[in-house]
Amino acid sequence: MTQEATDRQRRILARLVTEYIEQGEPVSSAWLAEHSDLGLSPATVRNILARLEEQGYVHQPHTSAGRVPTDSGYRLYVDGLLGSRKRVRLLPDLEARLRRAGTVGDLMENASQEISRASHHVGFALAPAGTAIRLRHIDFVNLEAGRVLVIVVSTGGQITHKVIEPPAPCDDVVLTQAANYINAEFAGLTLHEVQTAIVGRMREERLLYDALISRALQLAQSGLTEHAPGDTLYVQGASLLIEHVAGGSADREQTLQTLRALFRMIEEKHRLVALISRYLEAQGITVVIGSENFVADLHPFSVVASTFTAADETGTVGVIGPTRMRYQKAITVVDGVSQMVSRVLEGH
Amino acid sequence: MTQEATDRQRRILARLVTEYIEQGEPVSSAWLAEHSDLGLSPATVRNILARLEEQGYVHQPHTSAGRVPTDSGYRLYVDGLLGSRKRVRLLPDLEARLRRAGTVGDLMENASQEISRASHHVGFALAPAGTAIRLRHIDFVNLEAGRVLVIVVSTGGQITHKVIEPPAPCDDVVLTQAANYINAEFAGLTLHEVQTAIVGRMREERLLYDALISRALQLAQSGLTEHAPGDTLYVQGASLLIEHVAGGSADREQTLQTLRALFRMIEEKHRLVALISRYLEAQGITVVIGSENFVADLHPFSVVASTFTAADETGTVGVIGPTRMRYQKAITVVDGVSQMVSRVLEGH
DNA sequence: TCTTAGCACTCCTGCCGATAGAGTGCTAAT
């Protein structure tokens, strides 16, 4: 930890990590000597491994076993990956699939599904806080008992709706005219901008003499607040973790407890949301490894997350997997999906 | 199977089943002799058990183990329960909690959660199918690239939407007029009725000369197909199954495979929906035990489901648990929640 | 000083056999 890791140490560690990720079993000095292209003997590798162990990067389950990376070991490895990150190639068919989503919710669901499929772990997606949508079209529909249905279509083609209860009932003609007014005046702005614009207009007293405009502004005002699909978390692929975690540990009781903790967490989404929200502050890709997680239940797992922005708001997509996950792949996938989601939301 | 089970056999079996459900371990003749109030010796009980085994109701894991119920054994036991079902006591606080739900979706989510909490297994709820929805209002909104958003509002205030791709692009005026036409002509009919009416009108050749009407009919036709909001399934409590299944089987690999199959099923909800829809045909409570399930992945599990009706539509709530579940409790809970959901839906 | 061959050591894993215990099926007596 304290000492600096030499280049050779890093290379050995990287090889060890990739192999352990692949096979899931402790890696021996002999294997490393053979497969690292440094031309070293097992004995030398053993010396290096002893050093790495002193520094806390690797660990051996018992005296006569090979080495396994510690969380710090993964950290060093992942930092190396992040430093030399290659440009992500965006898959056109994936983009088409995402673009087919009807609502922001669908989009998030597809994104998390996609991440899960590609990474073979748990994918998640958290929509932008809610104002990250540009208004294409608003629509008011009369329901019974004076209630009004507000439908908002975004430039990306996503739909949200909400039922409001205006102070006084409106007839259909008024609603149509109000919608036309709002559409003509505010289309193309983000919901947040629309709201501030509305507040601004409401201040202009002369406009309030026009009953229609006043009505329209009122309706839009109450219709646009809390138009947030943002606090719903979309999680996909939990079943995939079962076999993966199973392969890792030999202790059955431990395994099941771990699994249960994770599934519980996935079910009580608000806990997970609170956790994931922390990643929103970071720009770009965040990798949290094992015990770096704030929540103890997640200590056996790693999280790779990426924020994306759309209309000045940020959301998150990512993957949760065992610490022994393919970070390279995960980072690529999460980064790619994140960028695509952003583009789809922006409406190109 | 072929022979009729005597009353004494049934009582022994019932005792055996309840004990096995409670403890999860094979039940011995000695235990049954002591705890069944028939005043029999272990030897006699052994004879009875031998008979039950011939008939396929119980099974012994190995020569010197106690007996375990088979699926047929559970079946006989459960049929006994269903025959003498007692009136369910409705809990007022539960009803209040359910009534707090804002939408049908929320209600279903609460119901499944409630079932899961009370039964300690997986709770599910399937909203009424929605084919009986009546059209209040239809709306067409132009999206980019010639695609059109169709929004359908039901008389109950429920909203569904769908994106279609008409053969030729339509401008906003056409869409508005088309919507007005459909609304004027068909409001108040069920979606199904609307569709047949449309087909009827399309046959009347003179109408086809009117380009607008023809357009409107086309749009509505493609917009209304597959407009079923009822196919979302709400599932809660999957994490609870982990420890339960774990306790049952000793074979770790088997256990994990079983779990994985179930979780996968829960994630691919459409499969589960297809399965659960079959219960809709049955009135009241359905109990499906182990291998009675049509889908092999569910063979290690039992399902207790109850249909409920509201406004002539039927939905389902239920629980999925190991075959070794507390049927008595499950039946009571499912029945109770089912009735409450019905009342809440009707009461609105 | 760094590397490496050789070797002793540690620890895991799988296997064998013996033992204790649980629960049954059968038989003969009531």
Next chain:
DNA sequence: ATTAGCACTCTATCGGCAGGAGTGCTAAGA
């Protein structure tokens, strides 16, 4: 028809033992 007694079978557990994997250390070589 019931039941006490008994032999039998199968499981679960434990200790010991051999095989193997991989290491740490030491001493020799570059």
